[in-house]
Amino acid sequence: MNLTDLPTPCLVLDRGILKRNLLVMANTLKRLGVPLRPHMKTAKSIDVARLALEGQPGGITVSTLAEAEYFSSHGITDILYAVGITPQKLDQIGKLNAAGADIIVITDDLDTAAAIAAHPARPRTLIEVDSGEERGGLLPSDDRLLEIAHRLGSCLVGVMTHAGHSYSGRSVSDMERVALQERNAVNEAAGRLRQAGHRADIVSAGSSPTARHAQNLTGLTEVRAGVYMFGDLFQAEIGTHGADSIAVTVLTSVIGRRPGRVLVDAGGLALSKDRSTQDAPVDYGFGLALDLAGRPSYGAAIVRRAYQEHGVIEMEPARPIDLPVGGRLRVAPNHVCMTAAAHDRYYVTDGGQDVVAVWHRTNGW
Amino acid sequence: MNLTDLPTPCLVLDRGILKRNLLVMANTLKRLGVPLRPHMKTAKSIDVARLALEGQPGGITVSTLAEAEYFSSHGITDILYAVGITPQKLDQIGKLNAAGADIIVITDDLDTAAAIAAHPARPRTLIEVDSGEERGGLLPSDDRLLEIAHRLGSCLVGVMTHAGHSYSGRSVSDMERVALQERNAVNEAAGRLRQAGHRADIVSAGSSPTARHAQNLTGLTEVRAGVYMFGDLFQAEIGTHGADSIAVTVLTSVIGRRPGRVLVDAGGLALSKDRSTQDAPVDYGFGLALDLAGRPSYGAAIVRRAYQEHGVIEMEPARPIDLPVGGRLRVAPNHVCMTAAAHDRYYVTDGGQDVVAVWHRTNGW
Numbered sequence: 089m090n091l092t093d094l095p096t097p098c099l100v101l102d103r104g105i106l107k108r109n110l111l112v113m114a115n116t117l118k119r120l121g122v123p124l125r126p127h128m129k130t131a132k133s134i135d136v137a138r139l140a141l142e143g144q145p146g147g148i149t150v151s152t153l154a155e156a157e158y159f160s161s162h163g164i165t166d167i168l169y170a171v172g173i174t175p176q177k178l179d180q181i182g183k184l185n186a187a188g189a190d191i192i193v194i195t196d197d198l199d200t201a202a203a204i205a206a207h208p209a210r211p212r213t214l215i216e217v218d219s220g221e222e223r224g225g226l227l228p229s230d231d232r233l234l235e236i237a238h239r240l241g242s243c244l245v246g247v248m249t250h251a252g253h254s255y256s257g258r259s260v261s262d263m264e265r266v267a268l269q270e271r272n273a274v275n276e277a278a279g280r281l282r283q284a285g286h287r288a289d290i291v292s293a294g295s296s297p298t299a300r301h302a303q304n305l306t307g308l309t310e311v312r313a314g315v316y317m318f319g320d321l322f323q324a325e326i327g328t329h330g331a332d333s334i335a336v337t338v339l340t341s342v343i344g345r346r347p348g349r350v351l352v353d354a355g356g357l358a359l360s361k362d363r364s365t366q367d368a369p370v371d372y373g374f375g376l377a378l379d380l381a382g383r384p385s386y387g388a389a390i391v392r393r394a395y396q397e398h399g400v401i402e403m404e405p406a407r408p409i410d411l412p413v414g415g416r417l418r419v420a421p422n423h424v425c426m427t428a429a430a431h432d433r434y435y436v437t438d439g440g441q442d443v444v445a446v447w448h449r450t451n452g453w
Numbered sequence: 454m455n456l457t458d459l460p461t462p463c464l465v466l467d468r469g470i471l472k473r474n475l476l477v478m479a480n481t482l483k484r485l486g487v488p489l490r491p492h493m494k495t496a497k498s499i500d501v502a503r504l505a506l507e508g509q510p511g512g513i514t515v516s517t518l519a520e521a522e523y524f525s526s527h528g529i530t531d532i533l534y535a536v537g538i539t540p541q542k543l544d545q546i547g548k549l550n551a552a553g554a555d556i557i558v559i560t561d562d563l564d565t566a567a568a569i570a571a572h573p574a575r576p577r578t579l580i581e582v583d584s585g586e587e588r589g590g591l592l593p594s595d596d597r598l599l600e601i602a603h604r605l606g607s608c609l610v611g612v613m614t615h616a617g618h619s620y621s622g623r624s625v626s627d628m629e630r631v632a633l634q635e636r637n638a639v640n641e642a643a644g645r646l647r648q649a650g651h652r653a654d655i656v657s658a659g660s661s662p663t664a665r666h667a668q669n670l671t672g673l674t675e676v677r678a679g680v681y682m683f684g685d686l687f688q689a690e691i692g693t694h695g696a697d698s699i700a701v702t703v704l705t706s707v708i709g710r711r712p713g714r715v716l717v718d719a720g721g722l723a724l725s726k727d728r729s730t731q732d733a734p735v736d737y738g739f740g741l742a743l744d745l746a747g748r749p750s751y752g753a754a755i756v757r758r759a760y761q762e763h764g765v766i767e768m769e770p771a772r773p774i775d776l777p778v779g780g781r782l783r784v785a786p787n788h789v790c791m792t793a794a795a796h797d798r799y800y801v802t803d804g805g806q807d808v809v810a811v812w813h814r815t816n817g818w
Contacts, residue, residue: 095518095542095545095818098818129762151761151762152762153460171708171718171762172708172716172718174461174706174707174708174778174779176706176779177460180460195778196709197709199778223709223763223765224708224709224716252760341539342539343536343537343538343539343589344537344561344588344589351588353536353537356791357791360725360726361727361791362721362726363728393588395588396494396791397494397517398536398588398589400588413539413540413562413564413565414540414541414565426721426761429722429795430794430795430816430817431817432817452795452797453461453463
């Protein structure tokens, strides 16, 4: 099977680039002396998880209970569900843990802490800390930190944070600064807990940009990161990886031709409507068109409009896409987590255009 | 089963609102004397298709070959695949037609027309006409129209257009004007074909706003529309339906609370990153929060930020969302076609909060 045989649109994963991205992150964290708990929310694939776990302790991070169920059914037991738990979801956690998983949950809420401690599942729990993103979590100085710890009792095993505001950074020094905030916030919270006699065995932090650019991770017991595995146009722009390190692209066919542009069968569903690069130095619209080999042969050929199943690629006059209807392109995604989520599988290549494997994804909730 | 029992996030479909929306469109087109070929790209559900086809000839429109396969496997045979065909996809069309379907394809391309005529499948084909959207299709005056007709030979059965630029309209008079453009363009193309001795049995046009607001559809043999079935915040803003006619919402749980906002477990994947309302009179961000009964009890409580699995709802100070972690909301979508696509099923209600059915969706390609 070759890229020219596949139904379009579909997702192509270059295993060589994936492995290189995994190696860069593994080496970065090895140098800093902290193991990785890879976040599987981007890849949602056991095949990718196995590669990402090479040389690591074996725990993963997930963003949905569907992922938790999928990965535990494939033998991964140490799973951090890194979205604030609700009391109602504890039954499902209990079911999965009873079947062999050991899912860790997170909370920043007093009543939920009490509900966790009172639930028969009594899962291991981390308190979520806000290191500057202002999404979930308590500030490390928040009075409620110790009260939540008290309510969790022996369920409490540590703290976690995600410095998602690293995505607003635009330079290496920005990322270094946010990585320091992230580390300091979670260390401060862990320190307060320990001082009050609580456990903080796990001190977990991470985002791909901060994991990549941190100078010192002292105090952390693990780093979480996910999008680094595949990379995308936005992560390239904020310096998480180079422009040639995007492992996942959308294979698409030309379905119409007009002066200055081509119409393709990858629209808002196949590419997602994510506009991450809108405020980055280069606005890539809904994605950048590459040739079938994945090279940027068409310069700034950008998907400027995305309808449900139609994408409109505007071409550089000097580098036209001279393909007939049925001709094929690959589109590098703005934000690969969002793009990949519409697809149920990866067609895996290894540098060339031959499909060497098909890997399943687990979507939904 | 009740809305309070469901795993979140998930998709809720109010059958009563759906039926009312279907009736409004059916009555509108009945008055204008044109049958409906409902577009199933929004609903992607055989249960919805059956309701939408009541009193209609029985043909549908689809946006993917996966939909074509799904609906034909459920006994619907007259299917218009309304995305420009590529030569490579003809094999799949042939396979489905050999199994009992009668899929109509569209093209605006000379070489593709020749490929269609030469392929053993020889599917019925419409020439795509551009009525002002500037996406796919030929202008009705284009010289290539007759050449494509010539190449298609007996595969040619008519013309079609989609006035997607109706989405830029903001008033009833805008929609009436675009509906007239849409009708005139496709009638002009059909007239030229007939004058040259070709067949134009099918003269197909439509979008939800133009179908809803057209004053006269003389010459059309059918109208295509899809999003009207469910409705969304954007369609309400451009006048396709009222604000109380949104049949599909995303059920979500509160996972965090902060002054002025709540964090919910419906993020960019569950809601989509579509920002249709950005340039409409009211910008609803990534959706509008409703109470569990689907009422706008919280005023302008808008999902302002959408991460992969987290949504941040900013509240009106005077109408706070006073729910604990685990409390439930429903979010009305910006663009329901995009939102629904992340979900594999509808939890169907009928005015209340009891789940009266679960309907499957067919996603992907």
